[in-house]
Amino acid sequence: MRKITWALVATVVTLVISAGFAQASTRDEVQKRGVFQCGVSTGLPGFSIADEKGVWAGIDVDVCKAIAAATLGDATKIKYVPLNAKERFTALQSGEIDALVRGTTWTLTRDSSLGLNFTGVNYYDGQGFMVSKKLGVKSALELDGAAICIQSGTTSEMNLADYFKENNMSYKAVSFDTHDATAAAFDNGRCDVLTSDQSQLYGLRTHLSNPADAIVLPEVISKEPLGPVVRQGDDAWFNIVKWTLNAMIEAEELGVTQANVDEMKANSKNPGVRRLLGLEGIAGKGLGLNDDWAYQIIKQVGNYGEIFKRNVGADSPLKIDRGLNALWSKGGIMYAPPVR
C-alpha cells in the first residue's frame, strides 16, 4: 500500500517535472547507465522468482536477460524491480523501469489508453481454475456459489465476472495484492477456488502446503497473451524489445542453441543463421545495437525453446506442455517475422 502510493506520487512528480524536457531515448539511457531495469513479479515460480540467494529465474526473467544481452552485451547487468499487479503500469509509466516483463496480458485498453506498447507475446496463456480435490468438483460449471481467491488489478478479475455471468452462476471474489497472498488464502481454505492464468496456477501449486491436494480444472475461460511492455513513443526501444523476442524464436526455428551457437557462427553456411548472428545483412544497424546482438542473446540466455524447457517445461517442476507455445511449424502459434 505504502509502496503503491509512493509509486503513484512518483508518477505524478515525474509527469510534472518532465514537462518541456525532450524524452531521452531509453536505449541511450540504458547504455549510459550500464544497467537495464526490468519489472518482474513479486514471485511466481517458472516466470519470475528469486531464490534464497536473491538470484532471479524464470521465463520472464530470461526475456529480461535477453534484452540486457542485446543492449549491453551482458545478460547480468540487470536490476530487477519486483512489482505487484497494481503497481506494474505505474512503474513503467513513471520510468522506474525500462521494460515490464511480468506475465502481463495484452489487451486493447492497456495498449491504447495507458501510454504503453506491448512488444509481442512470450507466453500464450489462458485463465483456469484450481480447486481442492476434497471438493470433488470436475468442471468449472459446478462452481456456483464458490468463494474465489484472485489477484486484484488483473484481467482475470474481469474474465471471471464474464464467465460466471454467462453461465448464470454466482461467486464471491476475495482479492489480494500479490500472488503469494492469494495463494496463501487459498491454502488456508479462505476460498474454494484459486483463479489465474493456468501457467500461474501450476506455478503457485508448487508452493501450496500440499500440492497433490489441488487440481487444475480443464476449462480455459480466456485468451491471455502475455508479453513484454514498454512505454509508448520510444520506437527505437520498442523495436529492440520486440526483436529480442523475435530473435529467440527465430533461433529456435533455425536450430541455433546456446551450446552450438559458437560453432554455427564459425561454420554455418545457412544464410538465415548468418543473418541472425550478424554476419550478413543489416545486422544491428537498424536497431542501433552491435552486430552480434542476437549472438549475445543466444550465447548468454538461449533460444525460446531452451528458456521454455528450462523454466516451465520438461526440465522444470512445472512440466507444462509446449501446446500453443510450440513453434508454428510444430503445431503451436509461436511465429517470428523473418530476420533479414
Place this chain on the structure above:
Amino acid sequence: MSNSSQKQSWWYNARNRSLFFQVLLVAMLVGFFWFIGSNTLANLEKRGISTGFGFLSLKAGFGILQSLIPFDESNTFGRTFVVGLLNTMLVSALGIFFATIIGFTAGVARLSNNWLISKLAGVYVEMFRNIPLLLQIFFWYFAVLRALPSPRQSWSAGDIAFLNIRGMYLPEPILGPHFNIVGWTFVLAIVATFFIRRWAKKRQDETGQQFNMWATAIGLIIVLPLLVFFALGAPLSWDIPELHGFNFKGGMTIIPELTALLVALSVYTGTFIAEVVRSGILSVNSGQTEAASALGLHRSKVLKLVVIPQAMRVIIPQLTSQYLNLVKNSSLATAIGYPDLVAVFAGTTLNQTGQAIEIIAMTMSVYLFISLSISGLMNWYNKKIMLVER
C-alpha cells in the same frame, strides 16, 4: 519634497504593502498550480494516457466481496467508488465505537486500586501500542482464519447462525408491510423520553420532587414499541442462512476480513485512547475530588459532576487525533483483502482504468473530507464542554 514623500507614502504604508504581498503570493500560488495542472495534462496527452473523469461511467466488470449497497459486475466504476467509500466508513465507524469503549475501560482500569486489574491494563497498553499495526492486522487475520472450520464443519448456534472460515452467517430480518410503524413509535418514544426528562429535572430543581425516570424510559422505549409490534401481528420474518453446495446462502454475512481489521484497529487505537483517558483523569487535581467528597457528594456523583467534565477537556483534543488516525489506518485493509476505498477504488479500479491521477486525487480528497468532518465535529463538542470563562 513633500510631494514626493506623499507619493512614496502609498508604497510605504504597511497595510497597503502587506496587502500587495498577499495578492502577489496568491497570484503566484494560483499560477504555480495552474502550471502544474496544465503541464500534467499536456504530458499525459503526449504520452497517450487517457485523462478526465469519463471512466466513472464505464462498466466496472469485477466483483467486490462486501458491499453495503447493491453491486454487481455490470455496475460502473463510479459505483465502485461508493462501495469502497461505504466500506471504509463502516469499518471506521465501528472501529471508533469499539476503540472508544476499549480505550475508556482500559484507561480507567489502569488507574484502579486493584493491583491485578491495573497491571493487566498496563500490559495490554504496552503490548499492543508497541507492535506495528500492519503486523497486528496480519496476526488477527491469520489467527482468525486458521482457527475457524471449513464451511461443511461450521460451528452453528441453534442451526440459525453459523461460523466458519468464510465468515459469520447470521439470520437477516425481513421487514413486514407495517414494520415502519414500529420504527416510528420507537423514535417518538425516544423524543418523548427526552422531553419528560427535561421536565422532570426542572421539577426536581424547583420543588425537590423526584421522578422515576428509569421506569418511564424503559416503558416508553422498549415496552411501547413491542406492544405496537405485536398489535400489528408481528410483521417480521427471518432469512436463515443455509448450506448450498460449498457455501451458505441467504442471511447476512460478516466476512473475516472485516472482523480481523476491526479487531486490529480497535485494539491498537484502544491503547492510545487508554493513555489519553488516563492522562485526562490524572490531570484533575486530587484537591477537586477531596473537596467534592467533603461536600458530601456520593462517589459516583463526584465522578460525574467533578472529575469527568474536567478530564474531558484534556481528553477530547487527543481523542480527535486518535479517531483521525484510525480512519486513515483503515486503509491498511488492502493488505488482507478487505474491500475498502483504497483496495477497491485506488487499487482495482485504478489498475483497470490506468487513470492514476484522477483516482488518487479523488481518494485523497475523500480522506481529507472524512478527517475534516470528524475534527470539525470534535471541535464543536470540545467548545461545548470547555471551561466557560467569565
